[in-house]
Amino acid sequence: MPGLRRRLPPLTALVTFESAARLRSFTRAAAELGVTQAAVSRQVHLLETALGFPVFRRLHRRVELTENGRILANAASSALTLMADAIDEITDASAPDELVISASVGFSHFWLLPRISGFSREHPQFKLRIVAQDQLVDLGRGDADLTIRYGNGLWPDGRSILLFRDEVYPICSAEYLQAHGPIDTLDQLVRHPLIMHQSHDPVWTGWEAWLSAFGAAMPRRGAQMVCSSFTDSIYAALAGQGISLGWARLIPDLIAQRRLVRLTDHVARTSDGYHVVVPYRARPKASAELFLHWLSDRAAEAGSDPATSG
Template identity: 55%
Template sequence: MKSLRRQLPPMTALMAFEAAARLLSFTRAAEELGVTQAAVSRQIHALEEDFGLPLFNRLHRKVTLTAQGQALAAATSNAFGLIADAASDLRQGSNDDLTISATVAFSHFWLLPRISEFSRRHPDTTLRIVSQDAMPALDQGDVDVAIRFGEGNWPNVQAEKLFDDLVFPVCSPEFALSLDPDLPPEDLIRKPLISHEADDPMWIGWIEWLSHFGVTTTGRLKGMRCSFYTEAIYATLNGQGITLGWNRLVGDLIDQNRLVRLGDASLVPKGGYYVLVPAKRRQSQALQQFMTWLFESHSGT
């Protein structure tokens, strides 16, 4: 087998070609590479002589790729992209920074109350928690790992299921004093039901939850409406009414007797919580340690 050095064209020529093919301009490629337009033209001409075929169509005031040029452009773009990703991963792997993205509710009620245990185990790792409901672009390198609720079918990521969830009504202990502890779903409709605005189609709201138990609703539900789930939970903690508790999010509050569950009715939502990492990025030691801790820590919750 021939060595790669003998099979590959000169790297300088390939870099000039990749820039010119991406920008469709010898002049702009020269500006990007910090060389003259004549130097770029010479490099590409040398490639065309090596291959024995044209890579560009030279038109009046512009260039376009030939079919062969398009094939080489796709190959060089992919190859340089992989090298750039590997270099970025190696640089990231040389430090102990870790950026974690989770929804506002998951960060607030599940992750942040537990993350100190990870920091105690790995004090040299600097954590950055990004609380955002929108899904981050993991392929851009700004986020190392994300935790999201869904069905595991996000594109261009490796998704590993963390756990499922359970949804049931909750209220404050003081509010519960005036209620039947075995309050059936059909009686909830006459109580103040706290809800929030959710853009996620997988999120279960009151109408869907009640409908699952055969309770139909007409018109607007009685009770406070909040912008975010965290606000709905704090309104519930302050005795404003009843909201739907997602067990993984409110379990600690129930254990602390700050919230109480009403009745036995519960609904298992579709999907679950997933840990997402970029599909083609090498995992740093800090990320591997976080993944290990994450799956160990949920076993008791």
């Protein structure tokens, strides 16, 4: 009996065909495989040449499987899935389970990383990879096992579990307040340099929206310093550059340590909140399930009132 290598067409062409057949598109297959559409077309042509019959009908702006193509697509999908499952099983048995967690830079820096050593101590068998970025990762593409996001909880790529909502109030360093205080009213506050975080997220509360909530206006001179991230705005406040907006859930340690102090009695409570989002694509793996329980417990421990007086 001839060996498999002689009986099978080129495997690269077969894998490319499986993707194009499953997605019903050379363009989408190219995006999935990380190649050009022309490369997909060449591999499909190579496959058809090796087989001696067409596997696709080329129609106007779309393709469809021939009858032989449909039979081959079903077989290729089953065979490649079987191989992938076997590799997953072998990998799971021989390598540590890696849990990929995505979060914004601010949440990761100020809330998650100071606490996550507790999870590692409880579950040392898991390898953790933290992806800290303000752009949303695509859970549908498998870019992360879990992600923590701020918003209303409605995202198309996963189901969300509310961790907590937040409160926003002005903060500055203890040294700044000692040198320039007292700062107890909004009239006093707006005379000081304001530090602004320039966010493109419409649900994020900035100075203009925060002041407007209390009937006050942004000073005509605007913010004294504009930062590209929440993390930078907090470090600017720590450095004594002026007054920033503090999100109570993210800075409790800095408030408790008196490195930052809260100003005025004004506090804006957010209707949106921090959610952990689980992909729709599959049941969470064991490490993700354990992390969900751990994260929910830590969120519950934070209490129902994040505000801390200065």
